[in-house]
Amino acid sequence: MAMFCLMFALRISAQEHPGIMLTKKNIEAVRKGTDTYPLLKKSYQKVKADADKALVESVNVPTPKDAGGGATHEQHKKNYTNMLNCGVAYQISGDKKYATYVESMLLKYAADYNKWPLHPKRKENHQAGKIFWQSLNDFVWQVYTIQGYDMVYEAISPKNREIINAGLFEPMLKFFTVDCKETFDKIHNHGTWDIAAVGMTGYVLNKPEYVQMAIKGSAKDGKTGYLAQIDQLFSPDGYYTEGPYYQRYALLPFIIFAKAINNFQPELKIFEYRNQLLAKAINTSLQLTYTDGTFFPINDAIKSKTYETPELVYGVDIAYADIKPLPDLLSVAERQAEVVVSDAGLKVAADLYAGMATPFSYRPQLIKDGANGKEGGLGILRYGSNEDQQVLLIKAASQGMGHGHFDRLNLLYYDNGVEILPDYGSARFINIESKKGGDYLPENKSWAKQTVAHNTLVVDQTSHHKGNSDVAQKSYPEVLYFKSDNNLQVVSAAERNAYPGVEMIRTTALLKVAELKKPLVIDVFQALSEKPHQYDLPFWYKGHIVDASLKISGFTDQLKPLGENYGYQHIWLNAEQLVKEKAGYLSILNNKRFYTIHFATDNEVNLKVLSLGANDPDMSLVESKAFMLSAPKSNNQTFFNIIETHGRTNTVSETTTGASSALSDLRIISSDKKQVTLSFKVKQKVYTYQINYQNKENFIKLN
């Protein structure tokens, strides 16, 4: 770190335009590539078609007025996209009309920008922008716009450049660094966008003082700024504390600014910084997806987001071209069906064309959280090919700041291309103006963040840390064990702070036994306390319950909410049944495959069947279903669950096989702080499964 600071000096290479994603010396090669390599050709055709579409519309720079999703909001977003597209179209085609369009638009912005006050609709609890309702969108605007400007720089007369700089970019730099100083110096993704916008503008306008502020903070002391952000926002495994959805979002300004730094100041060796942290962060983003490309939707997340997102098109292209050309990145680029029309995109498209792609290498792994890697982590277990993969995610990471959910030891299960035990994600209809301007809905707080919305333990109908994120931010789970052998993958973690006086330990394994084709999910959730509590373990599931060990009788003529607070008020109780046997199962049919969830408990439990939607006057909650094991009053409590993945049904040929479970006789033999001993029967074979918390050499013993 000290080394790096010494190396950092105010020396910017001779100015050439363009100089960021597309550089002057490569224009000719990229131009040829758009004729030669199908993916680059297609990507450029799209850019050019969009640019041509922009050109037929007149330049429209409306006075900022609307919230997210509204007309002026969308127009300004469209404008930066248009400027970038026209910039690229100008460089590749050489046709000046594209440059003229960008120039006219920037002159219009330059004429108006200073007249605009802070945006009249201000996003709640967010710093206002001038063009958009939050400053974040202004930063994003400039990250794209400055690239568009850079592309057409040489086509604009010095006089007009002066007008644009004086009317738009210079006041904007001031706004971003002075008015928004707090954000600029904040270790947070909004800060990253601010920094990247300022730094890139500094390079393009040749204003080294702004570059230096961007890299080392407004005080230029390295306590804040780009490098401090890389140090503090990512774990050594390249995990960004807010979770995958924000990781991919946060990543873009990091990598695009890194690319600029690398072009203008290669001697800073930014891609090598912190042991190739940026490459790790890109790879980790990809590892945080299911095989269909969707990000694990933990914390605040839009559920259908995939790695096809533009941020990861940049990420994959730069990782491959500028950091390390791993051939499995090419298959991701292929699925993205797009490259950035740039130096990096050229290389990706060329190598893809040369047939160098290999399937993306998903790996079971523990991704550690925290700047020093010591604040818990995410355990990811994977079995099977990318075409049909069982994936378990155990969330034992830290809170993840304001977008974090109260879901310590949450479990997600995917199989057969779909969600089996899902996470709700966030309560938000992004960009749908009629739903609170596309912003987070009140139900995000009252429902989506609450513990009961997740597949983890709720004690006394209260969320972890009583739903207080400041308190939750101060502590994190401990990962006790992680192993990823092919036939036994295990993650074990403990959470001791979510509920004072209650220790929670979850140990989840993917265990392949000889008798069955698909590995079993062996899930053991222990709560240890000296006082009695109500312990609720919900399983939010997709599919339809088609069988159960006990007769469940749904309430027929009335539904009531499950509780009053911490998300319970949003749940309808559909059925409730005492499980006297302390064991049982439910079978779910989902995407033509069966999932039998067996359970055994050491105290009597109630089986509750639940659906979402109570206390939702605006009908904003999305259909969700769960069953819950609820132990009404006990000190220690062990939930021993096995998810059996079996059989299939084909509704086209109308055949069903393997619908019956091969598992039985789940027993909790003993369970305490040091050891848990369990048994179960697969067909005729009895297995004993032991967890030894204090013996890392023999953590799981299977007989």
Add this chain to the structure above:
Amino acid sequence: MAMFCLMFALRISAQEHPGIMLTKKNIEAVRKGTDTYPLLKKSYQKVKADADKALVESVNVPTPKDAGGGATHEQHKKNYTNMLNCGVAYQISGDKKYATYVESMLLKYAADYNKWPLHPKRKENHQAGKIFWQSLNDFVWQVYTIQGYDMVYEAISPKNREIINAGLFEPMLKFFTVDCKETFDKIHNHGTWDIAAVGMTGYVLNKPEYVQMAIKGSAKDGKTGYLAQIDQLFSPDGYYTEGPYYQRYALLPFIIFAKAINNFQPELKIFEYRNQLLAKAINTSLQLTYTDGTFFPINDAIKSKTYETPELVYGVDIAYADIKPLPDLLSVAERQAEVVVSDAGLKVAADLYAGMATPFSYRPQLIKDGANGKEGGLGILRYGSNEDQQVLLIKAASQGMGHGHFDRLNLLYYDNGVEILPDYGSARFINIESKKGGDYLPENKSWAKQTVAHNTLVVDQTSHHKGNSDVAQKSYPEVLYFKSDNNLQVVSAAERNAYPGVEMIRTTALLKVAELKKPLVIDVFQALSEKPHQYDLPFWYKGHIVDASLKISGFTDQLKPLGENYGYQHIWLNAEQLVKEKAGYLSILNNKRFYTIHFATDNEVNLKVLSLGANDPDMSLVESKAFMLSAPKSNNQTFFNIIETHGRTNTVSETTTGASSALSDLRIISSDKKQVTLSFKVKQKVYTYQINYQNKENFIKLN
């Protein structure tokens, strides 16, 4: 008809084996084709792999015991598939082991068949089989098995053939024609399977008397039997009265037996019969699918059934090879990704390989119902390419016997590859033994068949014909008008018998106006009565309501059923709001596109928001949502609805366009028995839309 009867004489061509789908003279060509043409190669590889898999298991012919979905049920189903696969594998590979397997299995059946009593678990209200819980499955078994036998015929010693005939096929022929005589002579799909099994067995065993009974009924007088079934079960447009799901099922024995007749008695020109009725029926089956290949799930239907179903693999292959080689059938075969390893499959695979396929030609059309084509029909409106097609189905067909639903004038809407306004289909988990043996659930009657489960009018909370199918069977709607110009497609139909004293007329159009990209759905539903009634018009929808013209407040702390009978008892009332303005809209987001359903009424209505699931103790009902326009008490009532299909949202790039409606000011200017005059505004343009019931030359007038 008389002509045909004269031509029919008992003359069967010289016996050769095999002689049905695969014929001796073509074996060599098919064998070569399995090397040459990818689709035939792949299809044969699958057959052979399945045959090889069968061979490693020992022959298993259990004593019949279990209901549908159970072990013995599935084993016997598997056995006929195995025998057919092994038969084909024997013919193509020439390896005798496959023939030996079929022989051993048939000998086992022959040894046991006479010992088996009627099946111990009898399907409610169905005639028992011996091998299966209903005789229907026995017929199906034999349709496949006799083909397997035919394939290996020459490899079995005459002595063993005699044992098999005497122990299995002959008693079976007796069972099918004597014990099951009622079914054999019934004009119904169960009868068709019986007939086909008997007729094909008659050909293969060279027992012409059975062939003659199959073709002309047990009395050989033509009043029943195969030809009578073709005459009475299909409309002149090739529509089978029970609906698409049973049409494709009923079709298989028709076409497979036709193929046998054509091979053994080509002089009967069976494919020419009734103006090429079988070819029409196959084409109509395909026209009764959405562009994703799923059948319109009207009446009792499994929803995920597609034209990839084996019955239509047979249908498409035979239609193409034996009736008329229409190149658009090849693209269906391509999507089916399978051909029958047969003479017909060879031709399809060869022509597909030769690049002759064209996209399947979906056409807007009126498909008439009734043996004479005068019992109503289905109106299908279509707009757009197969990649993104708007489709409306208006059901104005007859009741369709026992599997019919009480849904006169029901409307289904598809767009963008998905259901927008769906039909529930049947309440059934097919082949899932834990759900009532995979059979129809009680909720099929109490819910799925009831009027309120459909997108059509319910009067006084009572189903059409009070839910009595015998009564319903006696009458049918009248199709008033059908037109399918590109910019205006219309279907109009009246139902006068569902509710005594109430005439219902629905006129639905797909109207392309210049101002909008996507056609509008203009839907006018009139009820005319001299007495006051409650009129409920539900819209079952997929997606999520994201906007509405009025503030809807969901019930927060309690849900109650909507009613007590006719399906209303299964519906939870989630919200209820008086629409004082007599007009309004709701916007639904579904698969990233917006659907704004505008409505205007001539009386005040309540807007009710509904979800399915009340009075469902076994939790068998599948999540469904609706809103309902409910006019509490009026004589005449007009519902004027426009579905506007607009905009899009992209959750990967996080952009939204066209979310706002461009429609407004819906007005009912006048509405009576003769004429309805309406107006609405698209952007700034006012349209007047007039329906003239008594003027077919000018049925819809648009200004």
